[in-house]
Amino acid sequence: MPSYTSPHASRPGDVAGTLKLLAWLVLAIALIVLDHRGGWLAQLRHRAVAVVQPLWWLAGMPARIGDTLSESAATRNHLASENRVLRNALLVSGARVARLQAASAENAHLRELLGAARRNGGLDVQLAPVLDVDLDPTRQRLLLDAGTRDGVSLGQAVIDAGGLVGQIISVQAGTATVLLLTDPDHAVPVMVARSGVRLLAYGSGRSDRLALANVPLSADVRVGDVVLTSGLGGRFPAGFPVGTIVALHPDDSHAFLVGDVRPAARLDRGRDVLLLREQATR
Amino acid sequence: MSRNSPGWVMPASLLAALLLGLLPLPVPLQPYRPYWLALVMVYWLIEAPDRFGLGFAFLSGVLADLCFGTVLGEQALRLTVMAFIVQRFRAQLRFFPLSQQALAIAGLLLNDRVVVAVVHLALDEPQPPLAAWWSPLVGMVLWGPVFLLLDRLRLGGRK
Numbered sequence: 202m203p204s205y206t207s208p209h210a211s212r213p214g215d216v217a218g219t220l221k222l223l224a225w226l227v228l229a230i231a232l233i234v235l236d237h238r239g240g241w242l243a244q245l246r247h248r249a250v251a252v253v254q255p256l257w258w259l260a261g262m263p264a265r266i267g268d269t270l271s272e273s274a275a276t277r278n279h280l281a282s283e284n285r286v287l288r289n290a291l292l293v294s295g296a297r298v299a300r301l302q303a304a305s306a307e308n309a310h311l312r313e314l315l316g317a318a319r320r321n322g323g324l325d326v327q328l329a330p331v332l333d334v335d336l337d338p339t340r341q342r343l344l345l346d347a348g349t350r351d352g353v354s355l356g357q358a359v360i361d362a363g364g365l366v367g368q369i370i371s372v373q374a375g376t377a378t379v380l381l382l383t384d385p386d387h388a389v390p391v392m393v394a395r396s397g398v399r400l401l402a403y404g405s406g407r408s409d410r411l412a413l414a415n416v417p418l419s420a421d422v423r424v425g426d427v428v429l430t431s432g433l434g435g436r437f438p439a440g441f442p443v444g445t446i447v448a449l450h451p452d453d454s455h456a457f458l459v460g461d462v463r464p465a466a467r468l469d470r471g472r473d474v475l476l477l478r479e480q481a482t483r
Numbered sequence: 484m485s486r487n488s489p490g491w492v493m494p495a496s497l498l499a500a501l502l503l504g505l506l507p508l509p510v511p512l513q514p515y516r517p518y519w520l521a522l523v524m525v526y527w528l529i530e531a532p533d534r535f536g537l538g539f540a541f542l543s544g545v546l547a548d549l550c551f552g553t554v555l556g557e558q559a560l561r562l563t564v565m566a567f568i569v570q571r572f573r574a575q576l577r578f579f580p581l582s583q584q585a586l587a588i589a590g591l592l593l594n595d596r597v598v599v600a601v602v603h604l605a606l607d608e609p610q611p612p613l614a615a616w617w618s619p620l621v622g623m624v625l626w627g628p629v630f631l632l633l634d635r636l637r638l639g640g641r642k
Contacts, residue, residue, distance in 0.1 A: 215571075222567045225537045229563055232545070232556025237606050242555055253550045256498075260505035333507045337553045339609050378552070385609060406609035469510060 251373055257334050257344060258375075264333035325478040326360075327352065331471070332376060341384035341404060343367070345474065348375045356436065358477040364442030364465030365389065365430055366474055381468055382443070383408050391443050392431035396421035399431055402443055402462055408469045411444055413460035414452075424449055428462060438477065442466075492636045493535075496523045497543060501550050514614035517622040518592060520547050520558070521565055522629045525588065528569045529577055530637065540566035554606060561598050565591055585626040592619035 236242045275283075329347040347353050349372050359366040359379050367381040380387050387404040391413075398420045402411045416422055426446045432439025442465035449460045500519040508516060524543060527535040544559030551558070568591060569576065576587055596616055603610050 218567070218570060221537050222563065225541045225563045226560065229541065229544070229556045229560035232559060233554055233602070233606070236555035246549070246555060249549050253546070256501060256550055257505065260502050261507070264507055334505050335507050335513060337551050339603070339611050340552060342552055 247371060247373070250371070254373060254376055257332055261333040261346075326475040327478060328473050329353070329359075329377070329476050330473050333472075339406070341367075341381035341387075341406065341408065341468075343379040343381060343474070345369075345377045345379060345476075346375070347476070348373050348377050350374055352478075353377045353476060358437045358441075360441055360475050360477060361466045361471055361473075363467050364444070365437065366466045366468060368436065369476070379474070381408070382411060382464055382466070383468060389437060389443060390431045390433040391428040392439075393422055393446075394427040394429050395423075396426075398422055399433065400428070400460075402428065409463060411462040411464055413446070413449075413462055414457075416449070416458040416460055418451075418456070418458060420458075422446065422449065422458070422460065427465075489637070492633070493527060493531075496526075496633060496636075497546075499523075501547060504547070505550060514612045515618050515621050517618055517625050518595060519629075520544075521562065521592060521595060522588070522622060522626060523633070524562055524566065525569050525591065526630060526633045528566055529573055530634075532570065532573055536570070537563055537566050554602075554608070557599075557602055560602065561595050564598055565595055568594070581627050581630065584630070585623045588626045589619045589623035592622045595619075 232242070236246070327347070329345045329351070332344040332346040334344050343359075343366070345353070353369060353372050355369055355372055357369045359368060365382060367379045367384070367387065369377050370380040371378045382389060382402070382404055383406065384404040385406045389402050390399065391402045392399050398416075400413050400416060400420075400422070402413055405412045413422075413428075424446050428443045428446065430437040430439055430441045430443055444462040444464040447461050447463050449458050451457070452459045497520070500523040503519040504516070520543060524535075524540055527539070540562040541559045544557075544562035545555065547553075547558040547562075548555045572587070576584060579587065593616075596619060599615075600610060
């Protein structure tokens, strides 16, 4: 195949090109270091994210449209049968609720008798839809379709039906970013439900694992134990399920144990999460 | 030739590439997602080198970093490296038949995966799943359609 450029003609251009490459590379690396280490760019990033917000909204649109279509395409027959099933389920749930109400009333009564510290009874939560967008899969983040406009604030704990999901790390007008429990940068103070041993659960970067580090050999911790938030540190309220211990093994020094925890929350599925309004510090 | 291409095609292709990158995919498919932005960028570097250079690659990379929530500068670095290689071999790439071009693109994208691995290693961030190494192949297959579509849009506007 004939060469369309003579190799000598582009020499001076090559040098200039390489210099330009170096300049841009240095700029890129400076950005990476600033963003990764210093976090000086946080403010700038915060502003700029407002610009790309519509893009996120747009990218989530096909999923939303798909949902709407599949819902409206359901046939009458299907709806009728679904209706019947739901009616049944409602009856059963109604019965359960009645029982729970009785239990709750009894519970409240007992609490009063015990003179327990006054707690506000129901959790004050807010439902927030997950914006259907993949942020970088190697970082464990979630984008919510709710922001300062909806009263979301920085540091709020996020839960789902299973347990703790994470915390809000940045809020814009219409969206908020959740740092999941499983992000390598995340740690949550926990306590073993059975024995009360206090530990720290770190994110592992995988959505189905948390890591317990530095568990003393003598600590009363077993495989199968449920861990709850301990409420220490004031960021998360106490008593929310974090996960179940699935494995314990000695660490490299054989002085401590490390544990694997399966998160209780379903971090990789579900369309909605709950934001806790209740302040952890009372 | 590039002087006559309609002005909206480049921003539109960039926007489409960003949207395709953000579009939710089933979890098992995610690692195979091709690097759309790279495909689009390489096209513009090959076809309109007098307008799009390293600066263009850098800026679209920063924009992508903002969109995808990656460390600011990561994709800027990746795209700048890729743009540089494309510029060096533009003369050859331009006259390759489409199939050979696609092979070259696969090479570029594979090199890009290496850059990603190095960046993540340097930052002590978790590595992308192993399956992500297949995404250059997906990119290679898609190069033909992307190239033809963009060519049609760019030249179709010229009356």
